[in-house]
Amino acid sequence: MTAADGAVQQAELGGRFRRGLGLSLLNTLLSRLGTFLLGVLLARLLTPDEFGIYAAALIVQMLLLTFNDLGAAASVVRHSGDVRPLLPTAWTVAVCGGTTAFVLCLVIAPALATGLGSPGATDIVRLLAANVFLDGFAAVPGALLTRELRQASRMVADLSGVVVNLTLTGGLALAGFGAWALAIGHVAGTFVVVVVLLCVSRQLPRFGFDRGHFGEVGRYGITVVASGIVIVLSNAVPQVVTGSVLGGTALGFLYVANNVANWPVSIVSTTLDRIALATFSRARDRGVDLNRAAGEVVGMVGIAVLPGGLALAILSGPIVEVIYGSVWAPAAHVLSALAIAAVARVLTDLAFHLLLAVGAPLSSALVNVSWLVALVPATIFAAMMWGLVGVGWAQAVVAFTVAVPVHAWRLHRAGISLGALAKGLAYPALAGLLAVTGLLAIRAFAESPLLDVALGGALTAAIVGVGWYARRHHIDRALNGASPHRPVATFREGS
Structure with missing residues (x-):
């Protein structure tokens, strides 16, 4: 060269x-604005106890989302050179990780909710765990958009999910669903984000396994996951x-x-x-x-x-x-x-x-x-x-x-x-x-x-x-x- x-x-x-900074900032501002306005509405519709139940379930979800893709997304972003040969292995790791975390959460949800002081949040924890499964399919297409700094496409996906989340959550809250309104809206929004990411990145799941690529994912992915888990635990303390x-x-x-x-x-x-x-x-x-x-x-x-x-x-x-x-x-x-x-x-x-x-x-x-x-x-x-x-x-x-x-x-x-x-x-x-x-x-x-x-x-x-x-x-x-x-x-x- x-x-x-x-x-x-x-x-x-x-x-x-x-350009990426500007579009990413705009995306974040619009997403946060919608979430903020909904939060104000819900704070006046729900009691502090109901918010506490949802907050407990959200803590569990954030912890699981930290390691559900096992670092595949970070490996795709950081990879030097042509990333295409790495993708089948990354898909396998991300989807398997998300599925495993989802099943694990279904089993231990009662213990997690009780440990957070909100036993009534058990079923909501299980519902929000669906986000962890869905996120396994969002890891690779999202990482590709991040790698290429395609924040305009990422904004389309994120804002589509926000609109669905806010609309559904607000309607259900007004209908008296309480903390369930937050959980149902959140999962529906995540589903929309995954679908749009797959479309705008033109990526469909392609599974495969290569020992060399798995070693690369493991070398950086595992340490990224470990650090992410510690950060989420620190936030959850x-x-x-x-x-x-x-x-x-x-x-x-x-x-x-x-x-x-x-x-x-x-x-x-x-x-x-x-x-x-x-x-x-x-x-x-x-x-x-x-x-x-x-x-x-x-x-x-x-x-x-x-x-x-x-x-x-x-x-x-x-x-x-x-x-x-x-x-x-x-x-x-x-x-x-x-x-x-x-x-x-x-x-x-x-x-x-x-x-x-x-x-x-x-x-x-x-x-x-x-x-x-x-x-x-x-x-x-x-x-x-x-x-x-x-x-x-x-x-x-x-x-x-x-x-x-x-x-x-x-x-x-x-x-x-x-x-x-x-x-x-x-x-x-x-x-x-x-x-x-x-x-x-x-x-x-x-x-x-x-x-x-x-x-x-x-x-x-x-x-x-x-x-x-x-x-x-x-x-x-x-x-x-x-x-x-x-x-x-x-x-x-x-x-």
Whole structure:
């Protein structure tokens, strides 16, 4: 390949990243908006106990979805060269994994629901397990769209599922189906997403097995799965502890608080999940300076999540009162802490993608294990001492005192410059300081919760918008800045 050809490919990667980022962000925003509006409606139709039952079932589903494809999707995204020979093996692994997880959930659903403090959720757990089976058929076509940064096609599939989910759930809730409305709508939406993914990717299941390709799936897939399981367990710890120690009603309050806390986090994190690994993997293959690229990506992510997380923490009370009503006021007490913890989760999620890109999958799993090991006793102790508020602050303290430092250390060992990452975070830190100053002034002088939310939201959106506009071309330049004579950082797991 000539130097001119390389330059064209680099420019193509930068352009595809920008388009993919924009479409993925739009997809996420529209999906979250629909889910948010439905959540507001259901919060006024359902009781906290009903929300608690659904939340318990959802925890089980999220855990199963983490490992049901056994890493086949991640292997397809990361694979170098022609991916077609890998696909039959990937299909076999993904569908077998989803089917196994589905059957397992049917059998152990009573024990899982009881362990979460919601025995009444057993049948809903079993229904939601159908999503795990369906997701086995979505893994390969979804991974192919992600690999090719075809976010327009992915958006069609996702939004089709959202429309079906929201329509069916809202209708059933109004008809008095309670927590079942959420579960039925969720499964129906997933079915639609799978069908559309198969159509837009022009992929039908093609099963086969190749020992060499299975080894590739296993080499990266198993460690990705292990890390994913640990992450989901870490996310589930506050729900499990709250349900078992404080009861189902407290779990309902935590569900609402966690949902609000994850607004900025889930928007940015979901957007990056669909493009980060694919972009870093292609950039790695083309000799891009990953230090510079990582610093710019961290900067872009930080501009969104740092002011957003701080805004949620400062405006937690007014937000819950205005949106959900005074009956959900206890959720505001834990929201502030969860909003701070959510910022750390985005940064560690980005570190996870970087570790995969530089060839350190085992490292990505080990750092999350340390997070989980610290989180479990801290959350139990905090719940027993300070109740629901303690659960929230345990997440924030452990995230910033254990998870972030350990991830940073492993990135350094993997050859990623911490100086480049710190430089990327300088602009977000300034944006966060401006946000805190303005939000505290608004809380001091605004006369109503609605005014707090309106003015605080406008200020935060303005800070994020200006920050993204000011740095809109930095990512493009970083991805286009190949360094053919400079070796890409590599990691030795035993170092």
